[in-house]
Amino acid sequence: MSVNNIKLTIGSEQVLAQSLSITKTMDSICDTFSLQIPFKTLPTHKEVSISINSARAMTGFINSIDHATPANNNTITFSGRSMSQDIVDSRITFVAHDKTLAELATELFAKFGQTFNTKIKTKPVKDFSIVAESAFESLNQIAKQQNLLFVENNDGSVSLVEPANVDNSHLNLGPTNLSDFKITENLAAFFHINTVKTNPGKDNLNPDAHNNHKFTLQVNEVRKTRTQEIIADSLTNQQSCQDRANEIVSLAKSQSISASGTFKGWLNPDGKLWKPNSLYTIKGAKLLLTTATFNQSGNNRTTSLTFKGHHVG
Numbered sequence: 251m252s253v254n255n256i257k258l259t260i261g262s263e264q265v266l267a268q269s270l271s272i273t274k275t276m277d278s279i280c281d282t283f284s285l286q287i288p289f290k291t292l293p294t295h296k297e298v299s300i301s302i303n304s305a306r307a308m309t310g311f312i313n314s315i316d317h318a319t320p321a322n323n324n325t326i327t328f329s330g331r332s333m334s335q336d337i338v339d340s341r342i343t344f345v346a347h348d349k350t351l352a353e354l355a356t357e358l359f360a361k362f363g364q365t366f367n368t369k370i371k372t373k374p375v376k377d378f379s380i381v382a383e384s385a386f387e388s389l390n391q392i393a394k395q396q397n398l399l400f401v402e403n404n405d406g407s408v409s410l411v412e413p414a415n416v417d418n419s420h421l422n423l424g425p426t427n428l429s430d431f432k433i434t435e436n437l438a439a440f441f442h443i444n445t446v447k448t449n450p451g452k453d454n455l456n457p458d459a460h461n462n463h464k465f466t467l468q469v470n471e472v473r474k475t476r477t478q479e480i481i482a483d484s485l486t487n488q489q490s491c492q493d494r495a496n497e498i499v500s501l502a503k504s505q506s507i508s509a510s511g512t513f514k515g516w517l518n519p520d521g522k523l524w525k526p527n528s529l530y531t532i533k534g535a536k537l538l539l540t541t542a543t544f545n546q547s548g549n550n551r552t553t554s555l556t557f558k559g560h561h562v563g
Contacts, residue, residue, distance in 0.1 A: 256546065257304075258285065260312075260328075261296030267546070268325060272300065272308055275541040276526045279386065279400050279408070281308050281332040289324045298330060302516070302523065307544075309333055309406040333406035336362040337386045344385060346378045351392050352410065354378055355400070358385045359408050368410035372396060399527065414560055416528035419536050421519050428511030428555070433533060436506050509537055509557040516544050516551050524553050529560060536560050 258267045269286040283300065300308045310332035317326060337359060346354060351372035359366040373396050380388050386400075393400055398410050425431040480494065509532050518524050524542040531537070537557035545552050 257299075257301040258287075259299045259301075265290075268548070270300070270546040271543060273541065273543040274526050276399065276538075277540065278338075279334045279390075279402050280338060281310065281402065282330070283308060283310060283332075284327065284329045286325050286327045289326045298328075306404045307523070308404055311335070332402050333364055334362075334386070334402045334408065337364070338384065340385065341382045342385055343381050343383075344378070345380075346375075348374060348376060349378065350374050351389070351396060351398070354392075355389055355408070355410065358389060361385075365407045366409070367407065370398065370410055370412065372398070372410065401527065411527065414527060414529050414538055416525060418518065418520065419529045419531045422531045423509075423511070423555075424532055425511075427519065428513055431509070431511040433507065433509040436508070503559075505559040507535060507537065507559045511555055513553045513555060514551075516553050524555065530557065532557060 256267070256270070258265045258270070265287050267285045267287055271284045273282045283298070295311070298308075298310050298312060299306060310330050312328045312330040313335075314329045315326065316329070340362065342361070344358065346357070349357075352366075352368050352370070354375060355368075356366045375392060378388070378392075390400060393410065397413065399413055401409050401411055403409055478498075480498070513524070516523060524539065524544075526539050526542055528539045529536050530539060538560040539555060540558050541554075541556040543554040545554065
């Protein structure tokens with residue numbers, strides 16, 4: 251598969267883009283875009299859609315217009331975000347009880363003209379109440395607690411998925427197929443001496459039941475003075491403290507590595523559009539693609555990629 255045709259439509263009018271950039275990231279449900287076109291008057295309140303090979307790649311609205319163009323470059327630049335910007339930016343009052351996360355999401359996204367779907371069985375939420383607050387921030391917090399992720403699809407609908415739900419780890423990336431390739435290891439978290447304790451005051455009937463349980467784990471011998479103490483109500487014995495300490499260290503190790511680079515074209519080595527929340531192999535480690543920015547200038551197309559370590563658990 252190759253990218254043969256890119257179609258940009260504003261309202262019902264098809265427009266030729268001289269340059270184009272679309273960013274999809276796990277850090278935000280909203281995609282962002284920037285496009286430069288020959289100067290003309292357009293209905294900026296209309297829907298913007300970008301299609302690749304006749305398949306929708308992004309749907310959104312223009313948020314800003316840059317008229318400051320040089321005299322010898324008669325162009326205009328539009329920037330905007332995808333459909334989920336409405337639920338992100340709005341502040342509403344909403345109360346619900348004994349509904350699952352999926353049921354809440356279906357009802358709330360519908361208020362902003364978006365359809366929601368998921369194949370995942372989500373957990374119930376006993377009380378959901380917001381007063382002049384962001385509906386998405388509240389939904390997203392619950393999703394994180396259930397180890398799930400909201401993503402906006404290319405047509406503007408929304409899905410709920412598991413982290414790293416696409417495994418492309420059979421594809422090896424590095425300096426041979428990525429330009430400007432950089433890999434970084436952050437060792438700061440390795441300096442901690444992690445001590446996990448149970449909460450002494452948790453059991454009022456038996457205050458001594460949780461007093462003597464703790465586990466200390468040091469990643470290496472580099473530093474002995476940077477301590478991190480965690481007290482958890484949910485832990486009740488020595489083994490649970492040890493398991494939590496091991497989890498903290500495992501998380502630090504997996505997330506200590508990050509990578510970035512630029513790939514020629516918009517398709518990964520399997521011939522599919524790059525998609526955040528996908529696993530790839532870089533220098534023998536499975537890394538999670540967190541951000542993909544599709545760039546076009548004239549006939550030149552590249553994708554800027556950012557990866558981070560992936561933790562299972």
